[in-house]
Amino acid sequence: MNEQTIGIIGGLGIMGRAFTQLFQEDNLQVLCSDINTELTNQELVRQSDIIIISVPIDQTIPVIQEIGEALTEKQLLMDFTSIKTEPIEAMLQTKADVIGMHPMFSPPMDSLTNQTIVLTPIRDRRGWLSLVLDYFQKKGFKLQITSPERxxxxxxxxxxxxxxxxxxxxxxxxxxxxxxxxxxxxxxxxxxxxxxxxxxxxxxxxxxxxxxxxxxxxxxxxxxxxxxxxxxxxxxxxxxxxxxxxxxxxxxxxxxxxxxxxxxxxxxxxxxxxxxxxxxx
Structure with a gap:
């Protein structure tokens, strides 16, 4: 994922900050938008290859709907939500590829090694999943792939x-x-x-x-x-x-x-x- 810009909507929240730090430690380009940032969600989408939604559950679908028209087939849309069926259905209404993601831990953590991340890949026309798997496996995470329903x-x-x-x-x-x-x-x-x-x-x-x-x-x-x-x-x-x-x-x-x-x-x-x-x- 070295060549992609990662945009995190809700990047100033607990989980958003944790993954921003994780990505920046590897010198990845990371953009963050949040309630009090100058960068808006729409601007973040236009400047990012991978968009991760890291907001409270009740705000996830409204945010997806807000940015939906701005997303293109060349982008990957992900989320950190603790439920998957409804958010995935909303994400599939956009043009982007879609991989749901659920980190099974709550920062702060002494170590992220062997922490579990659940992935729910639904639409992957551009081979994003292999990039995501490769990155997080090298970081020491345990990865589980399943369907949103399961x-x-x-x-x-x-x-x-x-x-x-x-x-x-x-x-x-x-x-x-x-x-x-x-x-x-x-x-x-x-x-x-x-x-x-x-x-x-x-x-x-x-x-x-x-x-x-x-x-x-x-x-x-x-x-x-x-x-x-x-x-x-x-x-x-x-x-x-x-x-x-x-x-x-x-x-x-x-x-x-x-x-x-x-x-x-x-x-x-x-x-x-x-x-x-x-x-x-």
């Missing part, structure tokens, strides 16, 4: 179900008025890591963590199943039904069988690192 289905599990569960735990703790400082005095590594993950979410944007589940097309069916599971487990626990609990637990254990060894190894490593980290504080 992306949104998987994100329903990774971002909707997991985030929803962590937010539920955080809200429950706050409503129980638990003294976190006191609780941490009794903590196990498992509880501390769980609490760290909850706290990490609530240090970030409510707009982001609200918009993702609200816009993902698979949210309803995932949350309906989650509610059914909570109701089932709640009833078993309150009835002190040990046999039903054992049956449900063992059935779920069987589901996780291929992952158990990896899960134990990775969690044990995290626990040991956390204990060592705490000892230095």
């Amino acid at each position: 992306h949104d289905e998987i994100m329903g599990l990774i971002q909707v179900l997991i985030h929803f569960n962590l937010m539920t735990l955080g809200i429950t703790l706050s409503r129980l008025e638990i003294d976190l400082s006191e609780a941490l005095e009794y903590t196990s590594p498992t509880f501390q890591i769980e609490l760290d993950l909850i706290g990490r979410i609530f240090t970030q944007s409510s707009e982001l963590y609200g918009t993702i589940p609200m816009r993902n097309p698979f949210t309803r069916q995932i949350l309906e199943q989650h509610t059914k599971t909570l109701d089932t487990l709640r009833e078993i626990i309150l009835k002190k039904d040990s046999e039903s609990f054992k049956e449900l637990f063992e059935k779920t254990s069987d589901y996780f069988q291929p992952f158990k060894t990896k899960a134990l190894a990775e969690s044990s490593y995290l626990f040991s690192q956390l204990v060592e980290f705490n000892g230095k504080q």
Whole structure:
């Protein structure tokens, strides 16, 4: 991508800044437009070969529509959005080639090596995908290629179900008025890591963590199943039904069988690192 100019709309945001720095470290030509920049989105499009949209989810389609008429068949249009089906449909209404992109991390990060990027290439008449793959593979990223629909289905599990569960735990703790400082005095590594993950979410944007589940097309069916599971487990626990609990637990254990060894190894490593980290504080 050494010969292309990369334009990032929303380049002053957290993700936009991270990728601007990444590209500039390789001496790539990068242009940025944002709310308070002199360079407008339209001007950026006219001066760029690759246009990346890095704006909040609710603004993504309006931005695509804003610049759509200015895009040509010689350009590549990409986005950093956490959902893909709707933005991709909007991008396909332009003349540009289209490759959706979802960085599966949130800056700041100590290292981008082995961080995952999901790509959803839909229209690639000029061979952009090979350039994109070559660049990010050389930078040490793990790349996953899929369809927009499959992306949104998987994100329903990774971002909707997991985030929803962590937010539920955080809200429950706050409503129980638990003294976190006191609780941490009794903590196990498992509880501390769980609490760290909850706290990490609530240090970030409510707009982001609200918009993702609200816009993902698979949210309803995932949350309906989650509610059914909570109701089932709640009833078993309150009835002190040990046999039903054992049956449900063992059935779920069987589901996780291929992952158990990896899960134990990775969690044990995290626990040991956390204990060592705490000892230095």
